[in-house]
Amino acid sequence: MKFFQKERLLNKENPRVSRRYLGATFFGIIIVVFFIFIGRFSYIAIHGQINNNNLSQKTAALYRKDTVIKAKRGTIYDASGNAIAEDTTTYSVYAVLDKKYVNAKHKKLYVTDKQKVAKLLSAYLPMSQAKILKTLQTKNAFQVEFGTAGKNLSLAIKQKIEAAHLSGVYFTATPARLYPNGIFASHQIGLAQAASNSTDTTLKGVMGIEQGYNTILSGKNGSKQVDQDSYGYQLPDSKTKYKAAKNGSDIYLTLDSRLQSYLETLMTKEQKKFNPKSMTAVLMNPKTGQILAASQRPTFNPQTGAGFGSANAWRDILTEDSYEPGSVMKVFSLASIINAGKYPPNAYYQSGKITVGGVTVHDWNTTGWGSIPYSQAFPRSSNVGFVHLEQILGHKKWLAYLKKFKFLKATHSGLPGEASGSVQFGSAADQSITAFGQGINVTVMQMMQGFSAIANGGKEMKPQIISKVVNSQTGKTTTYQPQQVAKPVTKKTTKKVISAMRDVVNKKYGTGTAYKIKGQDIAVKTGTAQISGSNGYLTGSNNYIFSVVGMAPASNPKYVLYITMKQPQNIQSTDATNLSDIFKPMMTRALAYSNVTTTSSTESTATMKKLSGESVTKAKQVLDKQKLKPIQIGTGNTVVQQSPVSGTQLLSNQRVLLLTNGAMTMPDVSGWSKSDLLRLEQLTGKTFKITGTGYAKTQSLPANSLMNSAKTITVTLE
Structure with missing residues (x-):
């Protein structure tokens, strides 16, 4: 127990x-x-x-706290010092709709009066009140934006909207590039944009000079480093580390804004008339190689973005595309055989056709002109004659001259992405057809470089579009001097070639009589090149590249103008006279600028001043003093583009178009000439259908209406 x-x-x-x-x-x-x-x-x-x-x-x-100090991107100027591309800041508007968005004191920070917001925004955005209201009525959205209509707003427009104290309306700021001239050598100047898929807002060149010289233009960002407390105040005894930004250098071009703007107007007109797949035009000073004006179609407006939708919007046709030039190549084949001492101008040949290496070559006039002297082969543009001449010169000698003229190599003109070109020279047929511009691929810049040798007494000049670079930090200027790259032929030879080019214009049998300019000594060569396809050359009346090159004054050329048009869809004839509507007025204008003004002493003139960036009030005051007619286009109070550009000589009472920030509005065009309407079309990027002749009588879009409300604006002349 x-x-x-x-x-x-x-x-x-x-x-x-x-x-x-x-x-x-x-x-x-x-x-x-x-x-x-x-x-x-x-x-x-x-x-x-x-x-x-x-x-x-x-x-x-x-x-x-580390802060990045943004470097200012360098400005691109024309030859007269007018800004073509410069830095600015744009704003995007958005509206908060979520009713939970209030501050600590329960103040409403969302849109409370949608009707009021829609009405006010419609006055400043190219968007109707109804569409804005519909956007504001979006369900289950914290905030809404207004598409492209709500982007790229100027500071003045932002301030006007802010002055209304609209609840729920806010803005974001974005560094941007201002292109005040709109369509203006757009592919050559290029484009700079902020990255679209990151928070980095640094502008970067994506095409043209903006891309090729991006490092020079960009500069280098600085920084600021501060030690601070949780309230944002700098800590005692702490030091601020500061590194200044290095702004980008400025680039000055050889472009003449007066000539460039006029060329753009002519190109737009011709594009509407013929609807080609592409067009190019370049005006050069052959003594220096400086490009005074350059344009292409299709093109785009870098300020508004209009035109980016086209298939070739991003291609610089002048440098990136190579093509078979056709009969304008005869300028170089004629120069080569003359320079080699083998040209027989008084000997005769049978025109019409010739067979080389099993391939039959025809003249454009398939029956030919019978037996004619070689001196007529050039003005008549006889392919058969130039096959004979190439055979007389010899294949090896001809290829050597092609290389002397610097074909098959990029010109390094200062524009990025230049192609080198190529040549088919395997068979006797291939070798012969290169004499009239088939079987050889060139770029526009290579042709301009070669033409400079003919117009400059045998001295071939490198095409030049950049004249100088100015360092923004030191002020140091790097000047790009004209550069002679070759001397393929003698001065004596060039005189004989220019004499033959005169015959193209002045002889009854010449192919360029349509390019004659009264009172001017003009030398021309036309071209109609077949286009190579996957199964040989294309057929059809519009499957050609039409071209013309002209030099003036022929006795001592100051200008070379070269124009091409590829596959025009609306065409009546298959000759190269279709380009005379660009060539004649453009060359006439250039010659007028180079001489003492021929304006009658009874007519007063004024030099157009730079108004971009000025207030509308000040711009109108300036124009009134010059006895010019200001035409305001838009609801803003600051001029963002002008036409004509600064430096242009104007007659008294001539219209000056002032495109302002804000929504574009239609002016009253009663009494306007067709040329004024074309300038309006170019400046706004809108499509105009102009019918009749004389002066504007009626317009489909009433004055002061938003231009965005109409896809096509019809104006009837009477």
């Missing part, structure tokens, strides 16, 4: 013993962990690091 009592007593004491043992164990573990923590903290305190991270640096970074 005692045994069992003792056993029960021991069983009662065991839980207390177990708890003592368990408590002691836990206490020991706590002691060990405590010493581990003490050791760890001591190590961190002594070494100031954890997991190889410096705690002092981490703490300092917590209170440090």
Whole structure:
């Protein structure tokens, strides 16, 4: 009995013993962990690091604010110092719709009056009140934007909208590039944009000079580093680390804005008339190689983005595309055989057709002109005659001259992405057809470089579009001097070639009589080149590249103008006279600028001033003093583009178009000439259908209406 009592007593004491043992164990573990923590903290305190991270640096970074100081991108100027591309800031508007968006005092920060917001925004955005209201009525959206209509707003427009104190309407700022002239050598100037898929808002050139000289234009960002507390105040005894931004350098071009703007107007008119797949035009000073005007179609407006939708919008046709030039190549084949001393101008040949290496070559007049002297082969543009001449010169000699004229090599004119060209020279047929511009691929810039040799007494000049670069930090100017790259032929040879080019214009049988300019000494060569396809040359009346090159004055050329038109869809004839509507007025205008003004003394003139960036009020005051007619296009108060551009000589009472920030509005065009309407079309990027002759009588879009509301604006002349 005692045994069992003792056993029960021991069983009662065991839980207390177990708890003592368990408590002691836990206490020991706590002691060990405590010493581990003490050791760890001591190590961190002594070494100031954890997991190889410096705690002092981490703490300092917590209170440090780093700010990037943006460098200003360099400005691109024309030859007269007028800005073509410059930095600016644009704004995008958005509206918050979520009714939960309130501040600490429960003030409503969302749109409370959608009708009021829609009405006010429609006055400043190219978007109707109804469409804005529909956007504001979007369901289950925290905020809404207004597409392209709500982007690229000027500071003046932003301030006008802000002045209305609309609840829920806000703005974001974006660095942007201002192109005040709109369509203006767009592919050659290029485009600079902020990255669209990142938070980096630094402008970067994506085409043209903006891309090719991006490093020079960009400069280098600076920085500012400040140590501050949680409230944003600078910490005592802390130092501000400051590194100044280095602004980009400015680039000056050889382009003459007066000639460039006029060329763009002529190109737009011709594009509407013929609807070609592409067109190019370049005006050069052959003495220096400087490009005075350059344009292409299709093109785009870098300011508005109009035209980016076309298939070839991003291609600089002048440098990136190579093509078979056709009969304008005869300028070089004639120069080569004359320079080689093998030209027989008075010998006769049978025109019409010739077979070379199993291939029959025809003249454009397939029946030919009978037996004619070689002196008529050039003005008549006889392919057969030039096959004979190439054979007289010799294949090897002809290829050597092609290389002397610097074909098959990029010109390095200053524009990016230049192609080198190529030539098919394997068979006798291939070799012969290159003499009249088939079987050889060239670029527009290579042709301009070669033409300079003919117009400049044998001295071939490198095409030049950049005249100088000015460092914004030091003021140091790097000037690009005219560069002679070759002397393929003698001055005596060039005189004979220009004489033959005169015959193209002046002889009854010449192919360029349509290019004659009254009172001017003009030398011309026309071309009609077949276009190579996958199964040989294309057929059909419009599957050609029409071209013309002209030099004036022919006795001592100051200008070379070269124009091409590829596959016009609306065409009545298959000759190269289709380009005379560009050539004649453009060359006439250039010659007029180079001479003392011929304006009658009874007519007063004024020099157009730079008005872009000025307030509308000031611009109108300036024009009134010059006795010019200001035409405001838009609801804004700042001029963003003007036409004509600065430096242009104007007659009194001539219209000056002022495109302002804000929504574009239609002016009253009653009494306007067709040329004024074409300038309006170019400036706004809108499509105009002009019918009739004379002066504007009616317009489909009423005056002061938003131009965005109509896809096509019809104006009837009477």
